[in-house]
Amino acid sequence: MTAALQAPATRASSFGIGRTLRLGAARIGYETKVYFRQSDTLFFTFLFPVIMLTIFSVAFQGMGNIGANPDGSGGISQAAGYLPGMIAAGILLSGVQNLGTDIAMERSDGTLKRLGGTPLPVLSYFFGKMGQVLATSLLQLALLLLVAHFAFGVDLPTEPAKWMTFAWVYLLGIATSAVLGIAISRLPRSGKSATAVIIPPILILQFISGVYLQFALLPDWLQSVASIFPLKWMAQGMRSVFLPESFAAVEPGGVWNLAGAAIALLIWLVGGLVICRLTFRWIRKDS
Template sequence: MTTTTPTTRPAPTTAARAARLPSPLALGLWRTQHELRLFVRERDAVVFVFAYPVVMLAIFATVFGGPGEVYGPPGDEVPFSQYFLPGMVATGVVLTSFQSLAMSIAVERDEGGLKRLRGTPLPVSSYVLGKVGQVLVVSLAQTALLLAVAALVYDVPLPDDAGRWLTFAWVWALGTAAGAVCGVAFSSVPRTGRSAQAVVTPVVLVLQFVSGVFFMFHVLPGWMQTVASFFPLKWLAQGMRSVFLPDAARAVEPSGSWQHGTTALVLVAYLVVGLVVAARTFRWRRHDDG
């Protein structure tokens, strides 16, 4: 009688296991779908994200939009609702990207969700891609809703040429992506999830006031304009003004032009720096958890 000795297969190497895993990009796309499902389940957050810029536009259009209330150089005046629309688009982008991620990631870390993810094959890059992808989708839907309300309810004229929409596309895309990665990077600042709102909200609120979102930027004090120029929200709002306001309105800007080149440079710089800082400071665990 012949006995056969069972053969023992060698354990797969780390490289072999990694080869069977989807690519970081594929995992990032899967994570985007998962993040969108989680976002939709938070109904109160969904309502706030979509309603806030619409409500703010309604408030400013009502308070400053009385008969004869216009903005701009003589002969090219526009209603205040049209002037405030670019600022509302910009602030909506910041809320859905920077503020949302800075707070939600801090809460996930504090509650142990990130610690559990660390035990899975999901790399940090795929996790960040998922967050950025979710922000891009939500921000696009939010912006579309805001533009529809502005056009249908407040008769704000939307651009009628491809060049302006192309400018809108790259300003919006760069602003949203930069805000998202900066939100990931800033999420490491709050020490706990409970303190995240107290840490993040004042930063966003101050930037809104100094960046020409709630007020006409050219009437702000010179020092305030200088401070705002170091942050991306000012350039995001200015880029949006170049889309929705007449060309003559650039004469009221402090520089006398829309500065598209500088806008692109600043937003790309924040995108790159945000990615670097996020990669160096991202933590799966709380500060007091090793």
């Protein structure tokens, strides 16, 4: 009788937080392997920022340095000017675009429905997705920095304070992007429409948020629109890390406004978590 009473307790404990974390860790490995086996995902999310950095750096190097003096001296190279924006774009692509399209396709082809019929906890599934985003984003970031430094001679920061800023902007940005990717996956009606629904808004945000165009050159009203969304703040935070302090003068208000970046990203993170909690289902209600 004692053994019979202890058995349910043992089985219950095996379905606790420890099991959830173990399954989540296993899902990270699985999701990462699947990610690198998809050639289209590799190009449009993992390699895309590196390719765009290379194209812009080579195409515009004949225009001279950004912020150079009238005599042509000083300033920073085109590669150094584009690097912060490409890092921010890579964060957004790794989270929002990657997870948004991936989960929408899994919901459409029945993968989520099948997972819903297994003992896999929803949290383990989320851990797997977000762990994959973090792992692949870090690899992408390392590749970006290596290409910028060794191929284009971009000097990386040496001050510890700069890298501390980089760390919190990156971690807050990647967490926000991953959560928003899960939330936005509810928008496409099918897996076939996922890329058409998700990629165009992401592309537009890159043009108005200081990734492909200098943010200071945009009209004031367009800067205000971009300030609503997280990519602008991630790009601004990365510019504070990789650009000279003198470049803060062309930012809105003449400062980097890192406090504003932190607040904006936290608002989007919390909002994304609320949406995920309210809307995530293994299957669509109208399916």
